[in-house]
């Protein structure tokens with residue numbers, strides 16, 4: 001058994017061997033190009049109602065830095081936008097590159113951002129998260145691009161300060177009292193399309209809500225993310241970088257925009 005990853009021998013081009021969904025026709029991420037985007041005036045605004053008390057732990061699973069939330073009831077929810085009802089916040093995580101000029105999963109008009117923040121929510125009409133992942137309307141991911149700039153968002157500091165406690169795979173630390181909506185940019189303008197989870201098994205269960213406005217992080221903050229290791233404490237050090245999947249064919253999918 002050889003775990004999937006982002007290296008040449010276990011990376012995105014190999015995933016389909018153990019995870020056949022990876023070759024599906026509704027895969028993510030994709031390129032978002034203005035020429036293919038359709039403005040949909042009927043799209044509603046989205047709303048996040050998060051309880052800071054739902055935040056539990058921050059962890060390094062060797063593939064990303066993740067913050068997990070209590071999703072045992074409708075405590076922190078996302079609703080509106082393209083969604084048919086409320087979706088429960090379960091975790092947030094990041095994808096980033098080995099340098100500031102790449103690292104995001106979605107690419108916008110040819111622009112790669114330094115990273116991408118994903119807030120993962122599941123549809124409570126299904127009995128649990130794993131069941132929701134088997135449904136086309138099971139998951140909603142709110143995606144926010146990380147752009148390197150001079151005036152970083154101070155709210156990112158809380159997450160990055162915890163990085164020192166989770167340097168290696170398997171480490172986790174308490175992460176109480178955190179409302180991830182403080183990370184949101186000013187504008188709620190978004191693109192939306194139907195796709196997949198960007199990591200194996202790559203189920204096609206995701207309603208993507210991708211914010212047009214990136215959040216600004218500093219180059220030092222990106223370096224902090226890159227200081228994470230994909231290995232466990234007592235193993236040879238391998239930096240956790242380039243944990244992003246390349247863009248997949250869009251095929252006949254429509255990307256809708258909430259803005260003109």
Ligand SMILES: NS(=O)(=O)c1cccc(F)c1
Nearest residue numbers: 118120141196197198199
């Ligand atoms: N990268 S992602 O598509 O947000 C994702 C990763 C893992 C699980 C999941 F449900 C979604």
Ligand SMILES: [Zn+2]
Nearest residue numbers: 093095118198
């Ligand atoms: Zn992700």
